[in-house]
Amino acid sequence: MGGDNYRASRPQPFSSLSLLFLLFFLFNLTNSALAKGNGTRRARFMPPDNYLIDCGSSQETRLNDGRTFKSDRDATSLLQTDEDVQASVDSISANASSSIPPSSLPLFRTAKIFPQDSTYTFFIAQEGRHWVRLYFYALAHPSYNLTDAVFSVYADNIVLLHDFSVRDNTSFVFKEYLVNVSGRFSLQFKPKKNSFAFINAIEVVSAPDSLISDSATAVSPSGDFSGLSKSALQVSYRLNVGGPTITPENDALSRTWEPDSEYNMFLQGSKYVSVPPKTINYPESGATPYIAPTSVYASAVHIEDPLTLQPNVNLTWKLNVDPSYSYLVRLHFCDIVSKVLNNMYFNVYINEMVGVSALDLSSLTNALSTAYYKDFVLNESAITNGSILVQIGPAQSQSSNNIDAILNGLEVMKMSNEADSFDGLFTADGSYNGSGLATTTMKIVAAVGLAMAVTAMLLLATVFVRWQKRPEGWEKRNSFSSWLLPIHTSGPTFSSSKSSSRRASLYGSRKSKSGYSSYFASQGLGRFFTFCELQNASQNFDEKAIIGVGGFGKVYLGVLEDGTKVAIKRGNPSSEQGINEFRTEIDMLSKLRHRHLVSLIGFCDERSEMILVYEYMSNGPLRDHLYGSDLPPLSWKQRLEICIGAARGLHYLHTGAALGIIHRDVKTTNILLDENLVAKVSDFGLSKAAPTLDQTHVSTAVKGSFGYLDPEYFRRQQLTEKSDVYSFGVVLFEVLCARPVIKPSLPREQVSLAEWTLQCHRKGMLEKIIDTHIASSIDPGSLKKYVEGAEKCLEEHGVDRPGMGDVLWHLEYALQLQDAASVIEPPEDSSARLIALDNPSDIDSKGDTAALASVSDDLEVSTVGSPLFSQVENFQGR
Structure with missing residues (x-):
């Protein structure tokens, strides 16, 4: 059926008793290996179909992992072609082989070249998902320059490669797919006109039915996804997070897992950890050695020293992908760092959208060091910048103060599109398949193109007329002349x-x-x-x-x-x-223009x-005028006027902008001062459009700056304008006390400024922490109104916080009281004026922010000279 060589390798008939004994022995051996999961050696999977071909070789090739690739010369019935040219070389030069894994090196010493259409046909014993692995390396040949080859590869009706070429002759190309096959399966190589095709090695191997289920968690839109069984898959990435390369000999399905360090975007916040693979357990249902070997679950990345990093930090892996496809993202988890159950809660984000909130591995596996995996489907519409971001970050829990998150393995697989293709919208028969959209789109583009052409001609005519009437001395003026400004359009833009x-x-x-x-x-x-x-x-x-x-x-x-x-x-x-x-x-x-927003x-x-x-902004960030520099201290009235300006800017963002905008990173380094100390809000890189009338919040990954972050937003990943209000409340106390919002060198109860000021106010001791430069000049009525507004901003729940309009009213009222008091002679004992503050009940603050109280001063952004834009701290939560 599959060539004499393959027939010869099949077992001969046994007696019924012998066959039963053999099956019983293999069953117990396999189950023993699966149950223990010890060591790095793979638990064997015996594929019903196992075609391994070393193309162009004159003899079989045995790899270090124990697999034997047969020569396609010995399996002539597999290959159907009118003419083929065989190219072989004895070895590869040292510089060329440096980029080829030693375990696969023998497969790149020979190749089969096809000047015309050629097909390998495989007879499938058991239908289901099969690995299709293709090896390409541009060997030197006296008659064919393999880097010039342009060809397509089809797996039955699935387009694996379209107009593919290997332009680099110093490294190999490896393609890996999972496709559903049954009966007879064909792998066709189709050269482009006046070109040719080639292949070095082929695998067509059965995969376990349990490897890919039919369902997953959809990220965008969120919900359940079903239908994976109908989709072919191409492996884009397979990462052993926190560990070294895993070669096929140590994987049950002969897979290769590469290290994650190249894709980890926050190495400085990542801590690599590993344990002996024999300590890893597999649950009774769920993850198995076929899903991933113990070596994957025995290594991990988690948060480096959570006592000195922000609890809202997100560890991030960035993977570049083709944005015109949907993807299956599989994450592998195993808690190998916790000492007790239910001590680690973390969030998982895919492209900044919540995949899992407050994931507790121990509640899912009922044990530590136990393998777990989860599948997500990311729709192509959610890929906006040509990459997939996988992020993990700690989540608050009532039962644990542990600030940590963990990831052990990561796989990304491209899903075939509507044309059953992994390489464009051309089907296996060469026709274009865009679900009927292509023709319509082309017509629209043509019509719009014609309209744009006419518009361009009219515009050019107008420019020409204006050019003839240009004023004298025009060439000395700014090169960006006002009459050549681009036309503002609100409709879609079509481009070449x-x-x-x-x-x-x-x-x-x-x-x-x-x-x-x-x-x-x-x-x-x-x-x-x-x-x-x-x-x-x-x-x-x-x-x-x-x-x-x-x-x-x-x-x-x-x-x-x-x-x-x-x-x-x-x-x-x-x-x-x-x-x-x-x-x-x-x-x-x-789109924004306001006196109190940086232009x-x-x-x-x-x-x-x-x-x-x-x-x-010549006077730089507000923070530099409060502490950490040799600039003269601001007066209380100046501080009030600056806070009022910043509040007006934020109020405009929330209510005056067309759609409403949430800044999401309000802090003293993002409030800048011009030459007249007029405050302007800056840095809109994290801003989000506010929820619409039929929404209460925007669900998004937690981002912001530690110390200013709204705890409700941090817990629930639900962003509202009240998140900005909370951050501004922290700013108000920072302005009053002139100290960092997080200062780890202080006793624990004083580390967080927000928590400490609330405690002091409730105990009637706020005067003890007010900036000494202004303490004697503050009018008690002004201070009372100011603190009243700031305290309301820091309410636990967003619904209990005021809007920015109310905050602005409190600040303006405080300024009026201060102005009124300035015309009255101050008492001799000015310090006594502070005692007039309300003395609320002497109670301790809630411990909700206690977990936020350990962070390093090293995270403060440094500035040089007269700082202007002090950006967000360099951590992935940004």
Whole structure:
């Protein structure tokens, strides 16, 4: 059936008694291995179909993992072709083999070349999912340059590869699929016209039925997903999180697991841990060695030293993918760090959307060191920047104060699309299948293209007329002439394939080294600066021009050609804050204009750069005027006026903007002061549109700055405008007390400013922690009204907090009381004025923020010179 060589390898008939004994022995042996799960050696899976072919080889090839690949010369009935040319070499040069795993090296020493359509046919004994693994390496050949080969590969009616080529002859290409097959299965190689195809090795091997279930958890929209059994899958990533490479000899299904360090975006916050694989257990139902070997569950990444990191930190893995497909994301968990049950609760996010909230592994497995896995389906519409972000972060629990989260393994599999393809929308018969949308879309594009062409001609005519009427001295004016500003449009934008590819670069890997995406400018989102303009404005980004350093990158003081001073925020390519924050900042600020919001002047996305240009705020962030610098202290009245300005800016965001905006990162480093100490709110990289009228909140991954974070938002991942109100309440007490919101060097009850001020106020001791520079000048009535408003901001539940309008009223009232008191001669004992504060009942504060009370001062963002934009601390929660 599968060639003489395959027939010869099949077992000969046994007597019924012998066969029964053999099956009983194998059953007990396999179950013993599955139950113990000890060691790194794999629990054997005996595939009913096991075609291993070393293409072009003259003899069988045995790998170190024990598998034997047969020569396709000995299985001629598998291959059907009118003509084939066999290419073989004895060895691969040392420099070429350096990138090939030693365990697979023998498979890349020979290849089969097909000048025309050729098909391998396999006879399947047991229908179901099968691995299809393809090995490609561009060997040297006297007549064929394999790097010139362009071809497609089809698995029956499934398109595995379309117009595929191997352009690099120094490394190998390995493709791995899971497809449903039955009966006769064909693998066709179809060269493009005037080209050829080749293959080095092939695997067609049965997979266990339990490997992929039919259902999973859908992330966007959230809910249950069913129908996985109907989809073919391609393995995109298979990571052994926290551990080394796992080779096929140590995996029950001959899989390779690579280390995760290349994809871990927050290594400094990650702690790698491992235990002996023999200590790992598998539950009675669920995970098995077929799902993942013990070596995967015996290593993990969890949060590095939670006592000195923010509890809202999210460990993040970033995986670049094709955004036009949906994906199955499988996460492997095993609690190998806890000492007792029910001590670790954490959240799981997929592309910043909640996958699981407050996951407690021990409640699912009823034991520690026990394997568990969970499948998620991510719809293609939820992939906006060409990557999948997998994040884990601690969740608060009433039964545990442990701040930790853990991940052991990660798999990402591409799901076949509507054309049954993994490579575009062309089907196996060569036709285009876009569910009927292609033709309609092409017609729309053609119609819009015609309309745009006519519009462009009219615009050019207008420009030409204006050019003829240009004023004298026009060439000396700013190069960005006002009459050449881009037209603002609100409708969809259709672009050429060239501009689309540039946009893909902007939203995806940004590998392009030159060129301007044109996306932001085409949307009317501000002035576009060339990279050279900003180089000149900042003296080639001179280190002496740095006025601030943050998570996004460095901030430079720049001077434009017309003498205007600007702040130039240049994105750091290695920063964890990337295109999403860049786009959000532009989208938000381009639509907002307010006296108390920092104005965005323009941007640059040329040469793969992400640069934002703001109005210059000469007095820098508010925090620098409170503590940590040698700047003169602000008076109480100045502080009130600054808080009022910031409150007006936030009130405008919540109620005055068209859709309502939640800032999500309110803190003293994001309140900037101009030359007149006018406060302006800045940094909109984390901002979110407020919930609509029929919504109560926005569900989103927790982001923000530790110490200012709304505990209700942190617990429930439900964002509202009241989250900004809580953060602003912390700011108000920071302004009053002039100390960091988190200070680990203090006794535990004093570490958190929000918790400590509430305690002191309730005990009537607030005067003891007020900034000594202003304590003697504050009017008691003004202070009472100020503290009353700040305390309401810090209510446990958002519904009990005031809106920013009410907060603003309290601040303005406090200012009026202070102004009124200033015309009256102060008493001799000014300190006695503070005793007039209300003395609420002497009770301890609630312990909800106690878990937030351990963090390092090292996380405070440093600034240089006269800081301007102090960005969010460099942690993944940002």
